[in-house]
Amino acid sequence: MVVQTAGAVDDWSLLRATTPKGEVLSSTVQALSAQCAQVEYLGTPICLAYPFRLPEIGRVYLWTVGSKGLGYSTRAPLSVLEAKFLRSRIDRVERFMRQYARRGVPLETAQNLLQQAKALTGEANDPNEILKALSFAVRAGEQAVVSLASARLQRMGGREIFLWGAQLTNPAQPGELFPPLNMVALSLESPETDWSNTVQKLARERIALKAENLITREDIAHARGLLSQDLLDCLKNSIDRYRGQIRYWSLFADLASFRTAGIPLPRAVETIGQACETARQLDFGIVRILAGSNSLYARFSAFQVIDACLEQDVPCEGIQLNLNWHDHDLFDFDHLLETVGDWAKPIHLSLHLPPQTSDLPLYREDRLEWFAGAYLIALSKPYVVALQVPMFADAHSAGLRASEQTLSPFGERLRTLLEP
Secondary structure, eight states: EEOSSSOOOOOGOOOOOEOTTOOOOOOOEEESSHHHHHHESSSOBBBBEOOBBBBBTTEOEEEEEOOGGGOOTBBBBOOOOHHHHHHHHHHHHHHHHHHTTTTTTOOOHHHHHHHHHHHHHHTTTTTHHHHHHHHHHHHHHHHHHHHHHHHHEEEEEEESSSSSEESSSTOOOOOOTTTTOEEEEEESSSSSOOOOOHHHHHHHHHHHEEOOOOOHHHHHHHHSSSSHHHHHHHHHHHHHTTTTEEEEEEEEOOOOOHHHHTTHHHHHHHHHHHHHHHHHOOOOOOOEHHHHHHHHTTTTHHHHHHHHHTTTOOOEEEEEEEEEEGGOOOHHHHHHHHGGGGGGEEEEEEEOOOOSSSSSOOSSSSSHHHEEEEEEEHHTTTTEEEEEOOOEEOOOOOOSSSSSBBHHHHHHHHHHHHHO
């Protein structure tokens, strides 16, 4: 499938093909020239994602789904990529606002932004005007989903029971927790790391605890998807060490690793099921969580594996969805959460936050507003039961703390958001 640009595509390697559900595909993209590229067509309709540089938004992935959300095929190919993104976003946001304006959701600001986008759609051949119109359309969509989330939370009277979590990567990091944090996720990636003192300290403070990264991506690739004796011993030793102290166990770092390692789906499902059953035998009181990501930039998706696990009734009590700030704007973020709600499992949401600077070609303007919007959207979904972010910044994400003594702007914003 050949796609063309009006001039706003500056790196064809960033173009991604997805399923209509939003799962990133392995389709290759070959640049034919600066103006067009060949996207490998895998035989079923595809959607496309690309991070345009948008004024007042930044550079994050946007998604175009085609007519009626069914994607594009060789029978209905794309012409100019920017125009398709603009038309798709305007249509999707219009449908969304028509649906919820009748229910009394305040959408005046979003409607004004959308009108400004539509007023600029006549300049179809000017990439700067297209990007300006697309920026208005994206801001309209983000404003609309945040307004809906706020309205829902008001009707719900807020969320009395919710897990607000911070992720720690080593025992030296705890720092002082602050309201509303009531959960800490501990990385058990290294069997040599002893979290006992941290676990005991947090338990005395009545903090819910989660264990993560027991079986890493490298473990899965090395064992070729099998629950080898080494992995079984690692699982047993970790659960035995913290038996009765840690309630939530995210057994695998990311189920997408089975796909990237080329593990056949039946073997992946069998192995995941064995791990879940073993964990329950070791500690009957634990909550087993399956973690998976859907990253457009990294071409990394666990949706197929998670779907197969749920279809085969793999025993688990929740799903952890790992998302990066650059892979979705708030409108598509809201759409993605609505999609995974069909899994009918409690969702633990793990977010990487936009850093001040990044070695990626991606960036987000108004980082704190993005965080506030993502927080409201997640909180407004009844099936999302937990939200966690890094306690301290790393190479990929900002954190809640700037140091042991001070909160980062994200930590300050979170505390402000939850003040009565």
